[in-house]
Amino acid sequence: MSSVKKINAATVRADFNDLTAVVHYTRAAHELGLWASERLLIERHFPDPTRPLLEAGCGAGRVTIGLWELGYRDLTAFDFAQELVDQAISLAAERQAEAIRFFWADATRVCTEHHDLVGRFGGALFMFNGLMQIPGRRRRRAALRQLFRACAPGAPLLFTTHDRDHSPTERALWRLETIRWVRGEQDPRLVEFGDRYFSDEAGRTFMHLPDRREILEDLTATGWSHTFDAMRSAVASESKAVKDFSDECRFWVAHKPTRA
Numbered sequence: 001m002s003s004v005k006k007i008n009a010a011t012v013r014a015d016f017n018d019l020t021a022v023v024h025y026t027r028a029a030h031e032l033g034l035w036a037s038e039r040l041l042i043e044r045h046f047p048d049p050t051r052p053l054l055e056a057g058c059g060a061g062r063v064t065i066g067l068w069e070l071g072y073r074d075l076t077a078f079d080f081a082q083e084l085v086d087q088a089i090s091l092a093a094e095r096q097a098e099a100i101r102f103f104w105a106d107a108t109r110v111c112t113e114h115h116d117l118v119g120r121f122g123g124a125l126f127m128f129n130g131l132m133q134i135p136g137r138r139r140r141r142a143a144l145r146q147l148f149r150a151c152a153p154g155a156p157l158l159f160t161t162h163d164r165d166h167s168p169t170e171r172a173l174w175r176l177e178t179i180r181w182v183r184g185e186q187d188p189r190l191v192e193f194g195d196r197y198f199s200d201e202a203g204r205t206f207m208h209l210p211d212r213r214e215i216l217e218d219l220t221a222t223g224w225s226h227t228f229d230a231m232r233s234a235v236a237s238e239s240k241a242v243k244d245f246s247d248e249c250r251f252w253v254a255h256k257p258t259r260a
């Protein structure tokens, strides 16, 4: 039996607190700001800037500060990597956005540990694939349930994922990965089929890559009603700087039903 340790929340948190990741996400928060696609979907699905919004996995504040600069004023944002939250707080001070409430929390437990958040928000966001950086489908569903609890009826949730099926190359690579899993030759640190653990300019990264059906099932299982999804390239055309920072992804919008 393999004694290799599986990737867990502590692994992911340590990777995001690592200096390489902190520099990478802090630079993006200072210099890159919102992607064109993010801005378009935020303005479309969160039309009232006075409603309270909750951002999960805010990192160094790239999206949070972007929301502030679009005129959203009732913002609460959290991340489980304290080093990134510290960077977000200092960027908010620099941009005269001290009114944003930042705190440290794990998305899989946030409402359980902060009861004051329950039902308070007119919308929630978990951007740039943060939800998919939670190892284990059960825990990703826990995070979706916690955001559901934080939101008022009718509230939208905006998030992104990769999509294993989005191109012929991806499909071919995942067919090879299927063979590895059937033979038991996959990276033993991975938790589930669809997981990847790799190193690049952002440091070490754990990422679960779902197919579209998996996310539709997870939304239904956690009470959310799916309203929209599309690949980023179909939403807006992005600058070279944004494409250098981030790969193609799928945007998702779901709503908390107005009646249970």
Ligand SMILES: C[S@@+](CC[C@H](N)C(=O)[O-])C[C@H]1O[C@@H](n2cnc3c(N)ncnc32)[C@H](O)[C@@H]1O
Pocket (backbone or CB within 6 Å): 012, 013, 016, 025, 028, 029, 056, 057, 058, 059, 060, 061, 062, 063, 078, 079, 080, 081, 084, 105, 106, 107, 108, 127, 128, 129, 130, 131, 133, 134
């Ligand atoms: C790819 S980064 C995106 C950061 C930022 N939203 C941005 O777009 O630049 C994903 C973020 O999700 C956070 N994250 C991952 N799992 C989390 C969890 N269980 N609870 C809270 N934050 C989490 C990471 O610490 C990281 O800051």
